[in-house]
Amino acid sequence: MKMKQVKKAKASKSVKTVKNGQVILDRPRELSSRGRHLVFDEAIADKVLDRLANGESLRAICRDDNFPDGSTIRKWLARNPDFARQYAYARDEQADTLFDETLHIADNIPIDATNEVIRRAQVQIDTRKWMAGKIRPKKYGDALKHNEADGNTVITQTINIAKLDYDDRSALATMLKAIAPSDAKDDDL
Numbered sequence: 001m002k003m004k005q006v007k008k009a010k011a012s013k014s015v016k017t018v019k020n021g022q023v024i025l026d027r028p029r030e031l032s033s034r035g036r037h038l039v040f041d042e043a044i045a046d047k048v049l050d051r052l053a054n055g056e057s058l059r060a061i062c063r064d065d066n067f068p069d070g071s072t073i074r075k076w077l078a079r080n081p082d083f084a085r086q087y088a089y090a091r092d093e094q095a096d097t098l099f100d101e102t103l104h105i106a107d108n109i110p111i112d113a114t115n116e117v118i119r120r121a122q123v124q125i126d127t128r129k130w131m132a133g134k135i136r137p138k139k140y141g142d143a144l145k146h147n148e149a150d151g152n153t154v155i156t157q158t159i160n161i162a163k164l165d166y167d168d169r170s171a172l173a174t175m176l177k178a179i180a181p182s183d184a185k186d187d188d189l
Helices: 042-053 058-063 070-079 081-107 115-135 166-179
Strands: 014-019 022-028 144-147 153-156
Touching: 042 058, 042 081, 058 070, 070 081, 081 115
Parallel strands: none
Antiparallel strands: 014 022, 144 153
16 A cells, blocks of 8 residues: 655655554655655665666766755765765766776877867877876876886875775785884884
8 A cells, every 4th residue: 555645745845644544654754845854764775875886976967856965865874884985886887987088089090080179089088088087096096106226216196094994004004014113213203
């Protein structure tokens, strides 16, 4: 049997639900006054994650009237660790998608393309490369190469430790211990 809403409420109030003429549930309203989802909804969350993984920006997704706004997504991330893990995975997939799009854009520049078309394609490629590097710096970030006086090449890459998973943090800690001075007297700092 279907339930119906007896009373519409403002976003901060509750909705009374009746079944067979009796009030059976007093629950918070799940949609904002604009019809957007406020309470975590797994089906909506899955759609957000799918669209992110397919390269769409969160801003574009949240502009859609059928999806929650950005502040709601951020609340979902803070309150739901499983969703946060899935979101991080979707962002990694988004970086892969953006990187793959660079090849597609480059391969589809017409042979008789004008300078304007080529410049537009270059901006699209550069933007996607930059975004992929920011989203997944270990995989797509820029590594800086320095040539030392002794002829050796040193490659430097910036790593955001907060975004490393447990295994990567452990590996980094092991590397740092291996190169750390054994005695405080040996430390140049």
